[in-house]
Amino acid sequence: MWSVLGSCRHRIAEYVPRVRAYSARLGLGGSSVSPFHRPRTRNFSCSQPAPFHRHKSHSSSMAPAEDKYRLPVNVKATHYAVTISTDLEKLAFSGFVNISLDINEETSALEFNSNGLELGNASVYSDVSQTEQLHSSYTIDPETQRATFKFPDALPASSKAQLKVAFNAPLGSSMTGYYKAAWEEDGHTKHYALTQFEPTDARAAFPCWDEPLLKATFAITMISHVDNVNLSNMPAISEEIYEPGSNVAPEMGKLLESLPAEHKWKITRFQTTPPMSSYIVAYACGPFVHLEQTVVMPLSGKTVPLRIYGTPDVIHQAAFALDVAARVLPIYETVFDVEYPLPKLDTLVVWAMENWGLITGRTTALLLDPTRADIHAKKLVAMTQSHEVAHMWFGNITTMRWWDNLYLNEETKMGEVIIMSEYCSRLLGIFPEWRPNSEFISDHLQSALALDAKLSSHPIEVECPDANHINQIFDALSYSKAASVLRMLCDYVGEEKFLKGVSLYLKKNLYGNTVTNDLFEGISTATGVDTVKLMDNWIKKIGFPVIKVTETPNGIHVRQDRFIESGAADPKENETIWNVPLSILTAGPNGQVSIDKTAILEEREKDVTLDTNQTFKLNAGTVGVYRVLYTPERLAKIAAEASKENSILTLEDRMGILYDVTALSKAGLAKLSDTLTVIDIWSKEKEYLVWASVSDTLWSLMVVFWEDPQIVEILRSFIAFLFVPIVKRLGYEYSPDEPTDVTQLRTLAISSALGGKDQDVIDELKSRFSHYMETGDASKIPPDLQSSIFVAAVRYGGRAEYEAVVKIQEKPETPTARLTAMGVTQDQSLLDQTFSYILTKSRDQDIVYFFRGMQSNMMARRQLATFFKANYYTLLKRFEGNFTLNSLVSLSFAGLSTRKDYEDVEAFFRDKDNSKYRMALAQTLEGIRTRIAYIERSSDDLAAWLNKWEKRSKL
Structure with a gap:
């Protein structure tokens, strides 16, 4: 029932692990003083009133x-x-x-x-x-x-x-x-x-x-x-x-x-x-203008006017967002069984905020030209709008008491979650082809697990006494982990009862303020399950478990321990015991499949009876907020079953298997070569989202091992080996009648093959941009290939291509055409020009895109860190009042991976007041330490597997 979460402000929005991988495959690689410190002066008072x-x-x-x-x-x-x-x-x-x-x-x-x-x-x-x-x-x-x-x-x-x-x-x-x-x-x-x-x-x-x-x-x-x-x-x-x-x-x-x-x-x-x-x-x-629709609400029967406002130059691109609002508003009223209380609902195309009755959303999140927009842009607009409309109930009618319960407002994830769910999509015709429940795994569950695997993580319910703390918790934990935990709970108690509990919670607290227990008491009332007790540690404790599975004569033995991305942790970090729904999938002798959703691990370890001669898998459907560690032998059997044409393991199962083994290898709990072996076994896979998981995994390796030329080149060859056949099979032409998965797989394959430096793909993309430069005709640049074509033009072109992309960046045909291409140039003078552009011409809301482009460029990666440090106070003053600073800190040092890097970054920030970005800095430093350990532990294993694969591929 859950779907992709769009950042309420798209504030963070930018879940770094997935973003890095995407930027990398398009580009080149796998990628204190208080803000504008003001001196304090003494307290003063006046005995007589002053004018101001x-x-x-x-x-x-x-x-x-x-x-x-x-x-x-x-x-x-x-x-x-x-x-x-x-x-x-x-x-x-x-x-x-x-x-x-x-x-x-x-x-x-x-x-x-x-x-x-x-x-x-x-x-x-x-x-x-x-x-x-x-x-x-x-x-x-x-x-x-x-x-x-x-x-x-x-x-x-x-x-x-x-x-x-x-x-x-x-x-x-x-x-x-x-x-x-x-x-x-x-x-x-x-x-x-x-x-x-x-x-x-x-x-x-x-x-x-x-x-x-x-x-x-x-x-x-x-x-x-x-x-x-x-x-x-x-x-x-x-x-x-x-x-x-x-x-x-x-x-x-x-x-x-x-x-x-x-x-x-x-x-x-x-x-x-x-x-x-x-x-x-x-x-x-x-000077706003608007488009307008009306909807009749199902409970009250009221006709509610819906308007979307913008400036005259962009209003023609707002119809899609208005249509989404008109579709989802009545559905929320039905699902929550609570009337929409206001006489109107407006949207203003500017930033991204759920103001009651006047939603605001930035151009990239609400505008698109249907003739020039790719699928990603359409998804972003639909999910942003559905997310903000859900806030009319969660956050606006019923509001958390204080910011430590921010996630209670961000239950709007229930917005996309419910409305974009496959269930409601089928029932109501809301974009059923998008498969949001599956995409949730890559877009949100994995983002949450990646951040929560750090020692510098924080609980979903986190203490935040002042504004400096509050601003830092709008992250993948308050959003994506909270959504993932509730998705797990929904699966455990059943969707219908879960939604009934949500409705009871809203009705009991109309126009009021709530804490965590209020929500879970409503769900407990509807389900008969003590969800307050069941969910307490998921909400109030840092981290999540890894479930280690070993086989016994009568079944399996399961044990939970806190999962840490570096693999090493003090025993005191392993004190939490979570109530873990195991959701055990088993196959019977005749191939029939059953899923035991009642099985739960409430202690450190226990035995579970099942037939290990048949296929089994924990965390069926990848709904649980945990990793599963199998023995290498069992993992090989599960991977082999998943590779079958009509496997009993679903798309969601396959995604979870790959993401788990990747994370486990990073933590030293499995060999990195196991990850590549699973990918190699699945080379005939057909599903787009599995291939997206493969791409994420391989480009994340490129981000870590980018300074080893031999590994980089063979890894690129492996990527090209996997994705070029898909390019040849699907070609470069898009059809409006083709399935969405085909469109997305084609785009993914081409961008991945480009990152793999396949010369045919490079030549094709360059020729399409050359045609545009010569004729001004953009017909050979389909929306879904726009980013790849721009990157190929700048990466493999010269000043003329760069200047052409700059011109497009400054006056794009659609606001959703966000470009990272200016950062991928291999010409140092053009790279310097991009750095200058960031400081002098880029809009504040665009700067993160430029940093992503630089981070994806191996040539620019260290220069980006140097640029941030050299312009620290300028950037600090520019972004002291909003959420961008956290993203800039994370992105600037995201690829660094040596002990000297760590010492330099730590030394730079030592005398800085980091109160406004303390969490981001701690996570950044921990990320560098983790990459150092990963490289030291796994370089030989990775090189050995790649060398063996390269020899085999040449036979």
């Missing part, structure tokens, strides 16, 4: 450490009336907020979140005294991003009050808070503005109690130039052009009078939201 107060000081609060980043609970905000004016010429915003408060304890001070705003005078009105008082002093703490305003008279306990604060700030460019974005029209740069508040950036747009537990209602009013469109979570209830002298409220009048008189301004008021967390509040202002 800028956050430049540091509070000397002596609050307990555990409370340092959490607001006091002496008051509760219940409603915000937020008015925002946006000036897209001055690139600034201003406004005021009127916040309704319940006073839980008597207090003369109000403490709330604010970050980077100039705050005006604060006043508070008490319903007891029925008087309004101005603040008498204030303190600002940039570290905790809090402002404290003190008032002359205390507000009584159990009373109500209203706090008013004015504010202003420039529109930033960091893609956080309320920020600006640019687009080109007729050679002119134009701007629009939008919000991105998750996890802790609503405070950068207006003063608020910015924690997910502190839900309130929001009434947004926007002021803008008359020719702009204003959007927010709820529908607009009125829009009027402001005429000077009009009768408006005093605060509104003061704000309007401060705006440039040469412009016409309009006021847009929006409906009040349901109770919601501040991080999903959203608004946007710009």
